[in-house]
Amino acid sequence: MAYFALVPAAGSGARMGGGMPKQYLPLAGRPLIFHALAALAAMVAIDKVFVVLAPDDTEWQRHDWSELGARLEVLRCGGDTRAASVTQGLRAMRRDVAPEDWVLVHDAARACLTVDHVAKLISEAGVDPVGGILAMPLADTLKQASESGDGVARIATTVPRDRLWQAQTPQMFRHGMLLDALEFAPAVTDEASAIEALGLKPRLVAADVTNFKVTYPIDLQLAEVIFASRAATAAANLQEVS
Numbered sequence: 211m212a213y214f215a216l217v218p219a220a221g222s223g224a225r226m227g228g229g230m231p232k233q234y235l236p237l238a239g240r241p242l243i244f245h246a247l248a249a250l251a252a253m254v255a256i257d258k259v260f261v262v263l264a265p266d267d268t269e270w271q272r273h274d275w276s277e278l279g280a281r282l283e284v285l286r287c288g289g290d291t292r293a294a295s296v297t298q299g300l301r302a303m304r305r306d307v308a309p310e311d312w313v314l315v316h317d318a319a320r321a322c323l324t325v326d327h328v329a330k331l332i333s334e335a336g337v338d339p340v341g342g343i344l345a346m347p348l349a350d351t352l353k354q355a356s357e358s359g360d361g362v363a364r365i366a367t368t369v370p371r372d373r374l375w376q377a378q379t380p381q382m383f384r385h386g387m388l389l390d391a392l393e394f395a396p397a398v399t400d401e402a403s404a405i406e407a408l409g410l411k412p413r414l415v416a417a418d419v420t421n422f423k424v425t426y427p428i429d430l431q432l433a434e435v436i437f438a439s440r441a442a443t444a445a446a447n448l449q450e451v452s
């Protein structure tokens with residue numbers, strides 16, 4: 211049984227603005243998507259990293275991806291929604307992937323993913339009969355807003371946060387089961403929801419806040435800070451060794 215990664219990157223980044231799809235905005239000297247692809251491609255356990263682009267993407271070919279190695283494969287089959295992009299990607303992968311193989315689906319926009327995050331998911335969800343996802347127990351108190359007539363947000367109710375987790379990616383399931391699940395429940399916002407619709411209970415694997423999704427301009431600044439801090443730590447470690 212093998213592991214594969216599938217990275218949906220066919221979105222337009224409407225909430226980011228920025229004049230181009232956010233996966234190509236510069237982050238730490240690279241296109242944003244480079245970072246997640248690099249973390250996945252660095253895993254020896256992962257046979258191949260598939261990236262799903264919009265059929266009319268013109269930005270990908272402007273960059274040099276050779277550093278990521280030969281295990282990267284581009285699929286130009288993105289759809290109108292994230293779920294459609296993932297489903298189309300899973301169909302295109304059938305040439306290389308068996309139904310029992312694991313697929314790690316990861317948002318291109320979660321740029322700060324590390325090999326440690328991926329290794330933890332593989333070791334904990336890989337022993338689960340269903341599979342699982344990276345996630346984080348919710349720390350904040352949750353408020354649900356009322357429907358406001360006057361355009362002002364007001365609290366309608368407080369949602370108890372016991373046992374609530376924030377879903378992240380990668381989300382790791384067997385290829386065959388995941389494709390069946392998405393064909394059964396195509397209107398989902400993550401893979402786990404489709405698996406849940408089959409009555410199954412994916413495992414929650416605790417990650418951390420650095421694996422956030424770059425959505426708004428402020429998130430891009432935060433990601434820059436994380437990469438700068440990692441680079442400084444790596445440089446300090448190197449100095450200690452030498």
Ligand code: CTP
Pocket residue numbers: 218219220221222223224225226232233262288289290291292293295296317318319320423424425
């Ligand atoms: N995605 C995709 N196909 C779509 C929509 C989204 O492959 N039709 C991908 C995005 O490229 C991203 C991931 O799914 O890597 C998570 O989606 P999101 O963060 O919502 O990105 P966008 O849809 O691009 O952003 P926005 O919702 O602000 O437009």
Ligand code: MG
Pocket residue numbers: 221
């Ligand atoms: Mg979106």
